[in-house]
Amino acid sequence: MNRIYLDNAATTAICPEALAAMLPCFGEHFGNASSIHSTGRDARKLLEEARRTVADALGAKPAEIYFTSGGSESDNWAIKGTAFANRKKGNHIITSQIEHHAVLHTCQWLEKQGFEVTYLPVDEYGLVNPADVEAAITDKTILITIMAANNEIGTIEPIPEISKIAKAHKIPFHCDAVQAVGAIPVNVDSWNVDMLSLSGHKFHGPKGVGALYIRTGTKVDQFMHGGAQERGKRATTENVPGIVGTAAALKKAIDNLEENGIRETYLRDKLIKGILDTIPYTRLNGHPLYRLPNNVNVSIQYIEGEAMLLRLDLAGIAGSSGSACTSGSLDPSHVLLAIGLPHEVAHGSLRLSLTDTTTEEEVDEVLRVLPKIVETLRSMSPMFDDFIHNQK
Numbered sequence: 001m002n003r004i005y006l007d008n009a010a011t012t013a014i015c016p017e018a019l020a021a022m023l024p025c026f027g028e029h030f031g032n033a034s035s036i037h038s039t040g041r042d043a044r045k046l047l048e049e050a051r052r053t054v055a056d057a058l059g060a061k062p063a064e065i066y067f068t069s070g071g072s073e074s075d076n077w078a079i080k081g082t083a084f085a086n087r088k089k090g091n092h093i094i095t096s097q098i099e100h101h102a103v104l105h106t107c108q109w110l111e112k113q114g115f116e117v118t119y120l121p122v123d124e125y126g127l128v129n130p131a132d133v134e135a136a137i138t139d140k141t142i143l144i145t146i147m148a149a150n151n152e153i154g155t156i157e158p159i160p161e162i163s164k165i166a167k168a169h170k171i172p173f174h175c176d177a178v179q180a181v182g183a184i185p186v187n188v189d190s191w192n193v194d195m196l197s198l199s200g201h202k203f204h205g206p207k208g209v210g211a212l213y214i215r216t217g218t219k220v221d222q223f224m225h226g227g228a229q230e231r232g233k234r235a236t237t238e239n240v241p242g243i244v245g246t247a248a249a250l251k252k253a254i255d256n257l258e259e260n261g262i263r264e265t266y267l268r269d270k271l272i273k274g275i276l277d278t279i280p281y282t283r284l285n286g287h288p289l290y291r292l293p294n295n296v297n298v299s300i301q302y303i304e305g306e307a308m309l310l311r312l313d314l315a316g317i318a319g320s321s322g323s324a325c326t327s328g329s330l331d332p333s334h335v336l337l338a339i340g341l342p343h344e345v346a347h348g349s350l351r352l353s354l355t356d357t358t359t360e361e362e363v364d365e366v367l368r369v370l371p372k373i374v375e376t377l378r379s380m381s382p383m384f385d386d387f388i389h390n391q392k
Contacts, residue, residue: 004317004362008294009151009179009353014245015204021248022206025241033238034229043240050247054211057254058196059187066212066230067243071178071199072102073223074212075145077234078174078195079106081220082143083115086172090140096120096128096157097338099147103176104334107145116140125287126155126339134165144173148180148196152335152351153286154295156184163192172218178202178210182253183292184261194218200246203253204355209242260356264293267354267363271296274367279374281387285336285349294354299336299345302384303377308350311373317366320351344383 005013025046031039033047048062055062068074083093095107097119107117118136122128128146137144144166149156159175166173174195180186182203188196196213200206214220214233226235253260275298276282285297300308305321312319332346341349352366378384 002316004365006352006354006358006362006366007318007320008355008358009202009351010320011201011207012204012355013357014201014206015249015252017252018205018245018249022241022245025244029240033240034227046244047238047240050243053247053251054198057186057250058181058198058213059189060213061216063231064188064213064216066214066234067238068210068212068234069208069239070201070210071100071176071197072210074197074199074210075100075102075174075176076106077212077223078197078214078220079103079143079145080110081223082172082174082195082218083110085219085221086142090138090142091115092138092140092142093117094120094133094136094141094144094146096122096146098122098126098150098152098335099145100151100176100178103145103147122338124339125290126150126153126285126335127287127290128157128162130158130161130165133162134169137165137169137171141169141171144171146173146175148175148177148186149184149292150286150335151179152333153297153339154179154291155286156180156290156292159191159193166194167192179292182250182257183294185257188213188215195220198250200242200249203249205246205249206242209239209246211246256356261293264354264356264358267358267360268293268296270360271352271354271363271366272298274363275300275370278367278371283345285339285341294358296352296354297349299341299349300374301345301348302381302387303348303374305348305350307377308348308373311377312369315369315373317369320353321349 029042029046031043033043051065052062055065111117120128120132146157146162148159163173172194175193176197177186178197178199181198194215199210222233224235229235229238281301283299285299309321332343336346336349
């Protein structure tokens with residue numbers, strides 16, 4: 001059975017270009033980039049070429065790119081580093097209710113350290129209102145952190161408008177762009193952000209590698225202590241193979257950004273329309289227009305998301321749910337609750353995320369299989385029986 005992988009928002013398969021770039025780093029160019037001998041200098045050269053590639057992709061300077069272990073570390077560094085570097089100026093942070101847990105849990109930890117955090121609401125599409133950002137600013141505000149695009153529902157936030165407000169009030173602005181980089185155009189100057197996080201495995205690079213853009217002059221404390229790597233800002237031996245692979249994957253993604261965006265948007269819209277047209281009592285989550293080209297998130301009422309995922313998996317289709325994972329938690333997605341969905345609707349949500357290798361035949365197969373799965377699950381659902389009975 002040929003499997004259909006539609007969980008690319010969780011992780012992507014490494015692309016051939018990234019793998020090819022990485023292989024020499026495990027052999028001929030295995031050196032430590034901090035060593036001064038020729039083997040180390042060869043590794044350093046690859047590292048700095050990768051830094052330049054990532055900087056060019058974001059419209060940044062190479063000296064403003066710091067490599068990390070991934071998006072979560074980048075978010076932690078930006079938020080904690082800015083908070084403690086500016087603690088004498090104030091203790092207030094502004095974020096949104098639908099951020100990734102790497103941001104939300106970091107902010108919650110900072111609250112235990114004496115910081116105050118405002119968690120802004122979003123509208124029914126998951127959009128942050130820039131006016132709400134401005135209204136939340138106080139004379140103690142030292143950081144605004146808003147994601148570029150939501151990882152669950154795909155809504156793209158008005159980052160340029162929010163950054164304009166931050167600049168007017170001289171407040172550092174961090175953007176978690178983990179889902180956006182490689183999917184939509186991202187430029188740190190046109191967005192006017194002070195810090196920006198990305199993660200390689202979201203655009204066909206290796207796992208465990210990310211980067212944090214820090215604009216020159218931005219005051220951020222060092223996050224990891226030890227050696228003098230990353231210009232003294234982030235200790236630990238650089239993961240040269242991972243960094244080189246991330247840069248190669250990002251270059252490929254940027255080079256094909258427009259073409260991939262058009263193609264993925266077409267398949268995304270076909271999938272959304274097919275689900276909404278063939279399965280009754282469904283709704284699209286996220287903004288219908290301001291959304292990532294590869295993101296489909298729908299709530300299918302009167303069934304549980306986990307049961308739907310398991311049956312899709314048996315049919316050879318990998319997706320994910322906006323409801324609780326199989327770890328035992330009964331809580332639905334915080335994002336879906338924030339956009340106003342009741343618990344019972346949020347529990348029946350399905351996220352299907354595409355990539356540049358997704359085919360129209362795969363989309364057609366999902367549209368063939370999914371309605372049958374939903375029909376079967378609803379036939380066993382007491383919630384659906386009650387609904388039908390009440391309709392009569």
